[in-house]
Amino acid sequence: MVIVVSVVVATVIAPFAAMMVASLGFHFPFPRIFDRTVMVTVALAVIAQWRELRVLPMLRSGFARPLRNLPRATRGFLIAVAAIATLVYVAVFLGAHAEGTSAGIWSAIPKYFLAAVVIAILEEGFFRAFLMVGMEGDFGKTPALLLSSAIYAIAHLVRSPAKFYITGLHPLAGFETLGMSLAHVANFGAMAPTFIGLFLLGIVLGESFLETGTVYFPIGLHAGFVLGAKLWPRMTSAGVALPGWLRGYGSQPLISGLAAWLLALALLALIRPLTRARHAR
Numbered sequence: 001m002v003i004v005v006s007v008v009v010a011t012v013i014a015p016f017a018a019m020m021v022a023s024l025g026f027h028f029p030f031p032r033i034f035d036r037t038v039m040v041t042v043a044l045a046v047i048a049q050w051r052e053l054r055v056l057p058m059l060r061s062g063f064a065r066p067l068r069n070l071p072r073a074t075r076g077f078l079i080a081v082a083a084i085a086t087l088v089y090v091a092v093f094l095g096a097h098a099e100g101t102s103a104g105i106w107s108a109i110p111k112y113f114l115a116a117v118v119i120a121i122l123e124e125g126f127f128r129a130f131l132m133v134g135m136e137g138d139f140g141k142t143p144a145l146l147l148s149s150a151i152y153a154i155a156h157l158v159r160s161p162a163k164f165y166i167t168g169l170h171p172l173a174g175f176e177t178l179g180m181s182l183a184h185v186a187n188f189g190a191m192a193p194t195f196i197g198l199f200l201l202g203i204v205l206g207e208s209f210l211e212t213g214t215v216y217f218p219i220g221l222h223a224g225f226v227l228g229a230k231l232w233p234r235m236t237s238a239g240v241a242l243p244g245w246l247r248g249y250g251s252q253p254l255i256s257g258l259a260a261w262l263l264a265l266a267l268l269a270l271i272r273p274l275t276r277a278r279h280a281r
Contacts, residue, residue, distance in 0.1 A: 010041035011174035022167045031160040062129025069216035076217040080224025095240035112230045120222035128209040149202030194250035200264035
């Protein structure tokens with residue numbers, strides 16, 4: 001309920017935020033401003049309800065012992081990088097190769113790496129340490145894992161397909177963007193491949209959290225996957241056109257392909273030895 005109300009409030013606020021951003025001389029597409037407004041509003045609403053939602057105890061437990069768990073985060077990152085590298089090698093075998101020089105790819109890694117780490121920390125803190133743990137108390141472990149993974153997938157699909165800019169005040173722009181985003185998700189035939197990939201990824205991340213009891217291994221996995229997804233077009237865009245099962249079928253490349261699904265299932269099957277967890281959470 002807090003999240004739904006926050007989205008409605010953000011829909012009203014976003015046009016004013018966009019007008020303020022434009023007045024400061026910045027030039028960002030309105031859907032991006034809308035997404036960031038929703039994120040900030042949801043975060044503020046959760047913080048305002050932190051006692052009722054038990055936010056601090058869940059986050060404190062999920063982020064416990066950071067220094068001790070740093071090797072787990074590193075191991076998760078390296079496993080994700082190795083998984084992405086496997087798909088890149090398959091693409092190279094099929095005739096694809098990097099667009100531009102390898103030096104250009106290496107120079108882009110620091111920028112993408114920092115973004116990947118920030119995204120991983122925020123999303124694992126919310127979707128696993130907060131949302132999944134909260135659902136686990138209400139529904140049990142398996143339903144919480146499945147439900148939180150579905151919400152994780154849907155949250156990444158609620159994106160407006162249109163890219164437009166506004167400078168003045170357009171009070172209905174937020175509602176128009178929300179409508180386009182929901183219509184985009186409602187086209188299930190086009191969204192299904194991406195949903196399946198994100199859902200499987202959410203299960204892998206959630207199960208790794210359950211096995212280790214903290215967010216650090218899933219943060220490493222998540223950061224590695226985000227970094228790989230951002231570099232994927234640079235590493236495979238030249239040469240032959242890749243088949244859909246590897247390139248992806250949906251709006252987001254790689255994760256919407258059969259190869260990524262199989263890779264996620266393989267990681268799920270091996271999650272306990274990969275995490276080196278002695279027992280499930």
